[in-house]
Amino acid sequence: METSVDKVLKPAPLKNGAGFNSQKTPETVSTNKRLKRSHRQIRAENIFRRTIMIVAVATVVLVTGIMVTLAYQSRLSIQSAGLGFLWGKVWDPVRDIFGVYPFLLGTLLTSFLALIISVPFSFAVALFLGEYFPKGWMPDLLKNTVELIAAVPSVIYGFWGLAVLVPIVRTFESAIGVDAIGQGIFSSSLILAIMIIPYAASLGRSMIQMVPSNLKEAAYSLGATRWEVIRMVILPYTKSGLFAGVMLSLGRALGETMAVTMVIGNTSLIPKNIFSPGNTMASVIANEFTEADHPVYLSALIELGLVLFVVTVVINMIGKRLIKGVTK
Amino acid sequence: MSVAIKYRIGKSTVFQALVMVLSFACVVPLIFILIYILQAGITKINWHFLTNLPKPVGETGGGIANALVGTSIIIATASVIAIPFGILCGIYLSENKNSKLAYWSRLCIDILQGVPSIVIGIVAYFWLVKPLNGFSALSGSVALAIMMLPIVVRSTEETLLLLPDSLREAAYALGMPFHRVILKVIVPCGISGILSGVMLSVARITGETAPLLFTAFGNPYLTTDITKPMQSLPLLIFNYATSPYNDWHDLAWGASCILLIWVLLLNIFTKLITRKWKVQL
Amino acid sequence: MESTIVKSVNYNAYFGDNHVVKDVNIEIPRNTTIAVMGPSGCGKTTFLRGINRMHELIPGATAKGQILLNGEDVMEMHPIFVRLKIGMVFQRPNPFPNLSIYDNVIAGYKLNGIKLPKAEKDTIVEHSLTRVALWNEVKDSLTKKGSFLSGGQQQRLCIARAVAMEPEVLLFDEPTSALDPISTSTVEELFHELKKNYTLIIVTHNMQQAARVSDRTAFFYMGELVEFDDTKTMFTNPKDIRTQNYITGRFS
Numbered sequence: 001m002e003t004s005v006d007k008v009l010k011p012a013p014l015k016n017g018a019g020f021n022s023q024k025t026p027e028t029v030s031t032n033k034r035l036k037r038s039h040r041q042i043r044a045e046n047i048f049r050r051t052i053m054i055v056a057v058a059t060v061v062l063v064t065g066i067m068v069t070l071a072y073q074s075r076l077s078i079q080s081a082g083l084g085f086l087w088g089k090v091w092d093p094v095r096d097i098f099g100v101y102p103f104l105l106g107t108l109l110t111s112f113l114a115l116i117i118s119v120p121f122s123f124a125v126a127l128f129l130g131e132y133f134p135k136g137w138m139p140d141l142l143k144n145t146v147e148l149i150a151a152v153p154s155v156i157y158g159f160w161g162l163a164v165l166v167p168i169v170r171t172f173e174s175a176i177g178v179d180a181i182g183q184g185i186f187s188s189s190l191i192l193a194i195m196i197i198p199y200a201a202s203l204g205r206s207m208i209q210m211v212p213s214n215l216k217e218a219a220y221s222l223g224a225t226r227w228e229v230i231r232m233v234i235l236p237y238t239k240s241g242l243f244a245g246v247m248l249s250l251g252r253a254l255g256e257t258m259a260v261t262m263v264i265g266n267t268s269l270i271p272k273n274i275f276s277p278g279n280t281m282a283s284v285i286a287n288e289f290t291e292a293d294h295p296v297y298l299s300a301l302i303e304l305g306l307v308l309f310v311v312t313v314v315i316n317m318i319g320k321r322l323i324k325g326v327t328k
Numbered sequence: 329m330s331v332a333i334k335y336r337i338g339k340s341t342v343f344q345a346l347v348m349v350l351s352f353a354c355v356v357p358l359i360f361i362l363i364y365i366l367q368a369g370i371t372k373i374n375w376h377f378l379t380n381l382p383k384p385v386g387e388t389g390g391g392i393a394n395a396l397v398g399t400s401i402i403i404a405t406a407s408v409i410a411i412p413f414g415i416l417c418g419i420y421l422s423e424n425k426n427s428k429l430a431y432w433s434r435l436c437i438d439i440l441q442g443v444p445s446i447v448i449g450i451v452a453y454f455w456l457v458k459p460l461n462g463f464s465a466l467s468g469s470v471a472l473a474i475m476m477l478p479i480v481v482r483s484t485e486e487t488l489l490l491l492p493d494s495l496r497e498a499a500y501a502l503g504m505p506f507h508r509v510i511l512k513v514i515v516p517c518g519i520s521g522i523l524s525g526v527m528l529s530v531a532r533i534t535g536e537t538a539p540l541l542f543t544a545f546g547n548p549y550l551t552t553d554i555t556k557p558m559q560s561l562p563l564l565i566f567n568y569a570t571s572p573y574n575d576w577h578d579l580a581w582g583a584s585c586i587l588l589i590w591v592l593l594l595n596i597f598t599k600l601i602t603r604k605w606k607v608q609l
Numbered sequence: 610m611e612s613t614i615v616k617s618v619n620y621n622a623y624f625g626d627n628h629v630v631k632d633v634n635i636e637i638p639r640n641t642t643i644a645v646m647g648p649s650g651c652g653k654t655t656f657l658r659g660i661n662r663m664h665e666l667i668p669g670a671t672a673k674g675q676i677l678l679n680g681e682d683v684m685e686m687h688p689i690f691v692r693l694k695i696g697m698v699f700q701r702p703n704p705f706p707n708l709s710i711y712d713n714v715i716a717g718y719k720l721n722g723i724k725l726p727k728a729e730k731d732t733i734v735e736h737s738l739t740r741v742a743l744w745n746e747v748k749d750s751l752t753k754k755g756s757f758l759s760g761g762q763q764q765r766l767c768i769a770r771a772v773a774m775e776p777e778v779l780l781f782d783e784p785t786s787a788l789d790p791i792s793t794s795t796v797e798e799l800f801h802e803l804k805k806n807y808t809l810i811i812v813t814h815n816m817q818q819a820a821r822v823s824d825r826t827a828f829f830y831m832g833e834l835v836e837f838d839d840t841k842t843m844f845t846n847p848k849d850i851r852t853q854n855y856i857t858g859r860f861s
């Protein structure tokens with residue numbers, strides 16, 4: 001007879017107190033209670049096992065459901081425009097023309113610009129906390145503060161951006177002689193850059209802390225300076241981990257909605273330069289979803305959501321795979 | 329000392345200085361934002377502000393009572409859905425590390441963690457708003473619950489995996505059934521990690537706006553009926569901040585201030601509770 | 610005269626394809642103390658964990674054959690009943706870190722959701738702690754967490770926890786290997802005490818310990834039960850050459 005964990009055995013019929021030494025100890029009473037109770041326990045145990053399994057199945061159903069819903073609801077748009085959807089340069093719901101190239105461009109521009117701005121800061125924080133000052137109250141404070149950056153709601157970043165940052169950018173724009181609008185890709189990138197600092201920073205920090213100290217000591221013993229140790233030991237060792245952090249930051253930037261919606265200027269025209277107003281995929285959905293008054297329009301917005309979903313999931317999965325590769 | 333060595337040491341020092349400057353530069357915008365919001369908002373907050381409904385355009389005064397109540401209800405409903413579900417799923421994943429189902433479930437949770445919140449909003453719209461013929465707080469709560477889920481699941485799973493097997497064995501050897509081993513021994517020993525995940529997930533959704541845009545939708549009046557559209561703090565901030573009226577901006581600053589304090593307190597509270605409830609193994 | 614309490618019939622245990630316990634047949638009489646010996650990795654722990662069905666908790670672990678408890682096959686019983694009747698003490702002390710000393714002793718009741726009157730709980734706690742000679746040391750700090758005790762005290766607490774459930778058989782897997790000599794001798798004295806009421810099966814690497822506490826000794830080698838005999842006979846006049854080599858230290 002073979003048993004394994006997966007197989008739940010049926011309880012055998014119980015003879016009351018069967019096989020027990022009838023020693024007269026204070027426990028005898030409770031012994032009987034205990035055995036009587038156990039039958040109910042066994043039923044509860046099976047129910048519990050089944051419950052957690054159903055819950056796990058439900059997560060799979062949930063995510064599958066999300067994908068199916070997005071794909072199904074965007075069918076109208078997919079049928080009518082096909083792949084041209086992605087390259088179409090005009091988004092004009094009134095004339096039923098749905099090309100999302102302006103939003104793709106807007107999304108890519110804001111995200112990559114934000115990434116370029118934020119990565120040096122993220123890596124600096126990662127090095128500061130992971131290598132230079134791993135312990136003490138000051139690094140603790142820095143760590144908590146940087147974590148707070150991620151905690152502030154994006155709508156607040158958006159509001160602050162609108163009230164404070166946009167006027168500053170407007171002044172800057174008129175100083176360098178471009179259209180002084182203020183709202184636009186550049187402002188969005190600045191806000192995004194602040195918002196995504198913590199993701200790459202905290203992952204980078206843990207990766208840097210994982211560098212074996214004997215490797216670093218070997219380099220020091222050869223007379224390397226701190227910078228050289230970072231260059232020659234830490235960076236090569238943590239390369240893919242740092243890259244994973246950048247991926248996670250990018251995933252956040254691509255999907256960020258509210259702050260961008262509030263400061264990007266919301267136009268469906270192709271942005272001329274990084275100071276132009278524009279729209280990202282997420283901000284179009286946020287702005288137009290409740291206004292979409294006919295099925296193809298709504299469907300086009302959902303297809304945009306589907307594209308956003310696929311892109312962010314792929315980016316995040318790359319990041320996650322890299323992290324797994326490093327930590328194992 | 330040779331020039332070459334001096335140069336190398338100098339380079340190292342310069343780099344270290346650069347790292348330090350950049351690190352502390354990150355903090356500057358945050359501090360600016362915090363101070364600005366607090367300054368702009370704190371003066372607006374008073375008893376009247378907290379207990380009254382917003383006034384129509386043109387009238388000064390008015391408060392955000394509907395949003396405070398609404399946010400609390402929406403978050404509470406989302407928590408009721410997501411927390412038990414997430415903890416149970418985390419338990420499954422940590423107890424069945426290598427099963428096929430665990431692999432797929434974990435993959436799905438990973439995917440879910442990366443889904444932009446606006447996309448969750450779209451899905452909730454089709455699952456609840458359309459079938460029920462109208463925006464509702466419930467649909468917003470479901471969207472937020474989906475956002476909470478990955479955080480709760482992952483923190484539960486990771487916490488439980490860290491507990492030593494000897495704990496489980498001690499419990500099994502006493503003839504404890506599976507569910508009691510989990511609920512009476514394993515979960516209590518990991519309670520601080522699980523709680524901190526739960527609190528973080530609540531903090532995370534407290535400020536979420538995008539998934540509520542086409543689910544809870546917002547409501548200028550006070551309601552406690554979760555089948556009706558409901559106002560929430562972040563929605564109110566978004567709507568009033570992007571409006572052209574100064575009175576409404578004032579309202580939005582006050583609301584931002586409250587939302588910010590709420591979220592910060594949740595984060596600090598999480599840190600404290602994690603430390604206090606830690607079971608010493 | 611003496612009845613068999615635990616009996617294994619062609620018991621085999623596997624970790625995946627790894628055949629770890631091979632065709633073990635053994636009959637253990639009631640109220641005797643058995644020492645289980647053998648070189649590292651020979652399957653002692655696995656066999657012991659097979660008796661109360663802890664073995665199958667490990668993913669991929671399977672078993673074949675029978676383990677009879679009072680003539681009833683434990684494989685046919687629900688593991689909960691098996692473990693209620695056969696207690697176990699582990700190599701490393703593992704008190705529940707979230708429970709007080711008091712609650713640790715009655716953990717088997719408390720965590721199984723069995724409500725007992727306070728007086729009865731007090732009796733069980735005092736009785737069990739007295740039996741493991743821990744009562745005097747901890748009676749003033751019963752509300753402290755179990756993990757504050759020393760290693761030896763923790764191990765006795767774990768024994769008290771098992772004893773409190775009034776099992777018929779107690780399994781010990783190298784119960785003293787993580788303890789200092791003084792704690793070890795306290796636990797050994799405890800065995801003498803427990804012998805009177807329970808059937809003890811003790812895995813140990815310590816031959817002196819086996820000689821001191823056990824009535825009979827089982828010798829395992831590469832997953833097989835090589836020899837099972839009176840402890841005295843075993844140490845003075847082993848029949849199998851492998852036992853002989855082991856006892857004389859010719860392999861570890």
Ligand SMILES: Nc1ncnc2c1ncn2[C@@H]1O[C@H](COP(=O)(O)OP(=O)(O)OP(=O)(O)O)[C@@H](O)[C@H]1O
Nearest residue numbers: 624627629647648649650651652653654655656667
């Ligand atoms: N969890 C496990 N998974 C896979 N194989 C295992 C596991 N535990 C033990 N084994 C294998 O089973 C064999 C027997 O292990 P067991 O723990 O029963 O030995 P033992 O006699 O108790 O040794 P020791 O004296 O070192 O405690 C070993 O060869 C080991 O490789």
Ligand SMILES: [Mg+2]
Nearest residue numbers: 653654655782
């Ligand atoms: Mg062993």
